[in-house]
Amino acid sequence: MAITQLVWLRNDLRLGDHPAIVSAHQQGNLALLVCLTPEQWHEHNESSAKCALREQLIETLQQQAHALNIPCHVLALQRFSDCPEAIKALCQQHGYQQVWWQNELPVHEAQRDHKVAETLTAHNIECQQLAPDLIVSGPVLNQQGQPFKVFTPFYKRWLATLSATVSPAYDLPQQQSADISLPEPFHHTTDSTSYREDLWPADYQVIREKLWQFCHRKEQHYDELRDFPAKPYTSTLSPYLALGALGPRECVEAIIHSCGEGERDWHTSVWLKELAWRDFYKQLMGFFPDLSKSLPFKPETQRVQWNHNPAAFKAWCEGNTGFPIVDAAMRQLNQTGWMHNRLRMIAASFLTKLLLIDWRQGEKYFMETLIDGEFAANNGGWQWSASTGCDAAPYFRVFNPTRQSERFDPDGQFIKKFVPELKGVDSKKIHDPSSALRQQTGYCAPVVDYKKARADAIAAFENLKQ
Numbered sequence: 001m002a003i004t005q006l007v008w009l010r011n012d013l014r015l016g017d018h019p020a021i022v023s024a025h026q027q028g029n030l031a032l033l034v035c036l037t038p039e040q041w042h043e044h045n046e047s048s049a050k051c052a053l054r055e056q057l058i059e060t061l062q063q064q065a066h067a068l069n070i071p072c073h074v075l076a077l078q079r080f081s082d083c084p085e086a087i088k089a090l091c092q093q094h095g096y097q098q099v100w101w102q103n104e105l106p107v108h109e110a111q112r113d114h115k116v117a118e119t120l121t122a123h124n125i126e127c128q129q130l131a132p133d134l135i136v137s138g139p140v141l142n143q144q145g146q147p148f149k150v151f152t153p154f155y156k157r158w159l160a161t162l163s164a165t166v167s168p169a170y171d172l173p174q175q176q177s178a179d180i181s182l183p184e185p186f187h188h189t190t191d192s193t194s195y196r197e198d199l200w201p202a203d204y205q206v207i208r209e210k211l212w213q214f215c216h217r218k219e220q221h222y223d224e225l226r227d228f229p230a231k232p233y234t235s236t237l238s239p240y241l242a243l244g245a246l247g248p249r250e251c252v253e254a255i256i257h258s259c260g261e262g263e264r265d266w267h268t269s270v271w272l273k274e275l276a277w278r279d280f281y282k283q284l285m286g287f288f289p290d291l292s293k294s295l296p297f298k299p300e301t302q303r304v305q306w307n308h309n310p311a312a313f314k315a316w317c318e319g320n321t322g323f324p325i326v327d328a329a330m331r332q333l334n335q336t337g338w339m340h341n342r343l344r345m346i347a348a349s350f351l352t353k354l355l356l357i358d359w360r361q362g363e364k365y366f367m368e369t370l371i372d373g374e375f376a377a378n379n380g381g382w383q384w385s386a387s388t389g390c391d392a393a394p395y396f397r398v399f400n401p402t403r404q405s406e407r408f409d410p411d412g413q414f415i416k417k418f419v420p421e422l423k424g425v426d427s428k429k430i431h432d433p434s435s436a437l438r439q440q441t442g443y444c445a446p447v448v449d450y451k452k453a454r455a456d457a458i459a460a461f462e463n464l465k466q
Helices: 019-025 038-043 048-067 080-094 107-122 151-165 204-217 219-225 238-242 248-261 270-287 289-293 299-303 310-318 324-336 341-354 359-369 375-386 401-408 413-418 435-441 450-465
Strands: 005-009 030-036 072-076 098-102 126-130
Touching: 005 019, 005 080, 019 030, 019 098, 019 126, 030 048, 030 080, 048 072, 048 204, 048 238, 072 080, 080 107, 098 107, 107 126, 107 289, 151 270, 204 219, 204 248, 219 248, 219 270, 248 270, 270 289, 270 375, 289 375, 299 450, 310 324, 310 341, 310 359, 324 341, 324 359, 324 401, 324 413, 341 359, 341 375, 341 401, 341 450, 359 375
Parallel strands: 005 030, 005 098, 030 072, 098 126
Antiparallel strands: none
């Protein structure tokens, strides 16, 4: 009789398109495991919205698995350090002799995986550790065998590797025989009202429909329309990608299919290129552990003299900076747990360059608030904006929020949605209202003078050269 194979799911919360599930199922019956570690998630600044969505997805996944007679154990732990003993005890209780998982790259996750493997191996339980859950799962290296530090050459090699290895999404596991005792449903640790279920339902059928509808209807227009926050042309799939509710091969398959229908070359898909940034930042986490330790990629930028300004930081967090596009962005974040990508760059540039506040404060606030907060991508985006990171914006590149607003929200449609004080303001005046208009509408005065703040930021970075 084949031994039941245990698959440990982490940020790859799905049954379909799952290499570990497929490989394990080829060797026998399946059982699944998820470990809840809310104390660790809290320490990692994960938002209550993300934690609530995660638990809703786990509940749905457990129901799906049990309908296929696949036991899905959910262990209620606190921290990563609780995992080795708890997983060993589960294996011994149920006679599981082999555990499968996909490795994760940040430092704490890698340490957890190492400790679990060490503990299980010491008790004669085999560990099958698969490549990370990325589109191109193996390391993408330059000709010297070193990791790329600039995205464009990384992307060329990444795309060439993908072209040579592209494969269809893996199927769902088949139903198992019914003579299996199924674990009890688990108890949630996070209130489900913490996130907008109307925007991000924990329904795997709906998630896949969202993916295919985006690729069929919007992906071809993504390049020209993705930067306009009032136009719904981004995928809004990021919360599901962050938790692995969508598989990488599923995304590529949908892109290839929709490009084929439109007689376009899938290699030129700009959405695919955006997905490559996620792989880029995750691989950097694996190669450069300091990124997991709140350190800048460029060590010299550790000497930047950031401002300590709690009042300005509070105004930024609450969307009361007096710069309409920045305030609309931050209010969207606070109200929905999500922010449009162009706005993330504008808001981050404003905090790090115009307020000259340490990027780590913004990185933490985003993680604490975003439903799609993904450590590697969030860290990479903030370091890019702050000019401290890998392939970052040059330090003298400072977004002018008013110009950005005029360019990407020309009619003020997005601003009016999230800054109701300015609803009645003319679209030409809404990007930088006069003092009289601000008094009249009750909208706040700017917290900084753009020209002076820009000069101060550039000077702060130029001082590093001396």
